[in-house]
Amino acid sequence: MATTPPAYLDFIAANNDYVANRPVHHAGLSNLPSKRLTIVTCMDTRIDPHKQLGIRLGEAHILRNAGGAITADVIRSIHLSQTALGTREVAVFHHTYCGALPGTASASDTDAEKDADGNLLPSVYGDERAFCQFDQVEGSVKKSLHVLRTQGKLEPGTILTGWVYDVISGRITKVEGPE
Template sequence: MLRRYVHLRHLIAGPFLSSPSPIVYLQRWCSGSVDSGLDPSRRQNKQSTSKFETSPSGNPNKSTMAYSDTGKEGPIALPPTKRLAIVTCMDARINPFSQLGIDLGEAHIIRNAGGVARDALRSLIISQRLLGTREIAVYHHTGCGLVTMTTPGLQKLVKDAEPTNAEAGKQIDGIDFLEYGPDLEKSVRDDVQFLQDSPLILKGTKITGWIWDVETEKASQVV
């Protein structure tokens, strides 16, 4: 399948703030229908008015009482303003905010090992039923550890580390780590299909699937 790719430098907050949805903008960019005048690399960024506090890592952390790029200050509304939920991996290299050009308060970011939709279902129900999201983006990435892991292997790892802990062995046997094979596009398609088929996801929800290449820093739409 021929696909167009998006450079990470184009996926920053500026253009998405004026578009109906980050995903809509990304699709337009992939199709070549976005005016080059909207290229964020040609636009001057506003001076950030963010406040900084100490985070658990010891690094400065933006306060959630300020919008980093819009210049707006004040409490961020609880429901995501873009009505978007993103299901992605917990991998430390993945930053949906910069990669998809969204800001605090605009989308729910639901993360787990592998960005597996089945594992995110509980959060998606809350996101849709209580907080009004009507669009879901499945966002997997290359080099994901879930491609090489297996449930039996992880179960053995835990048991071997604590051979005398019978309760840990019993509980780990009940956990499915929901690994997927080496076909990353298939994993995205399967997750999108799972959400489309689920009676717990609201009818009419727009669901798309994406892969981010950690080497080239490009995103591509699969579904």
Template sequence: MSYFEQFMKANAAYVDLHGTAHLPIKPKTRVAIVTCMDSRLHVAQALGLALGDAHILRNAGGRVTDDMLRSLVISQQQMGTREIVVLHHTDCGAQTFTNEAFAEQLARDLGVDVAEQDFLPFTDVVESVKEDVQLLRQSPLIPDDVVINGAYYDVDTGKIIAVTEA
């Protein structure tokens, strides 16, 4: 049985728990969370969020990219969010490579030239959070009255640590 088939079977049990209540399209807390795709992060559980509480936007490294900005603008302008949380984590895969080494690997394995592509690797989780918070604060697409905070999740303990401005 494939994982997809297992997922479909598990979904049948989930449907019974879900019920038929229609949740509003706009998140209850008016918060959007920018975080990593890492499978070890259960963001909703770690923050005490229920279904319908917040937008959780994920990509590799939890980095603020053009597409992440696109999603945040839609979240704010169409769905009413007024707060952003940048949430990176320890032991991130984006800390395990450099752009140069990854470009070499992709050239070797896939025969493609991505030497100019920035995959947004980082070495310091606190600094990466600060960088992304600053990008959001400087973006003309994010209104000045939007509250922006940063933190990181410790994958070994589950603890979330606030990152303050330097």
């Protein structure tokens, strides 16, 4: 069986191309997102929030992790995004055919984060394992919105929305639910 060469071997050539073709205005971009927006989404390779949502460089913070889960680190990042960098809108995007859906990932108690004594670390989702698997995409979005509303320390007046991205059609659907 042939092995794939390490991806890092392409870094320098790709970066040289990027530098040669980089628009001059990128150097002058602020670290303050101009749309005052934070997007939380999955790390899935089929997701490109910039292209799929028409977000340009400098317009939003993009937070990515497995399943787009609202973990303690995501809450910390949103809090910093809001208090230090002025964002006032959070959009949560989960997607179809996610590796965090049961049967598509190999999560178990051994995959969950543990403390030095081997005890499972608490999850912001309550009694679920730190891996944050979910059974149904729309339900997971609603759960994430609930966690952000109740534990997210969001700034007053923050606009919070939830979405499902269909990896087959490329379409997004807004998830409606209780505020």
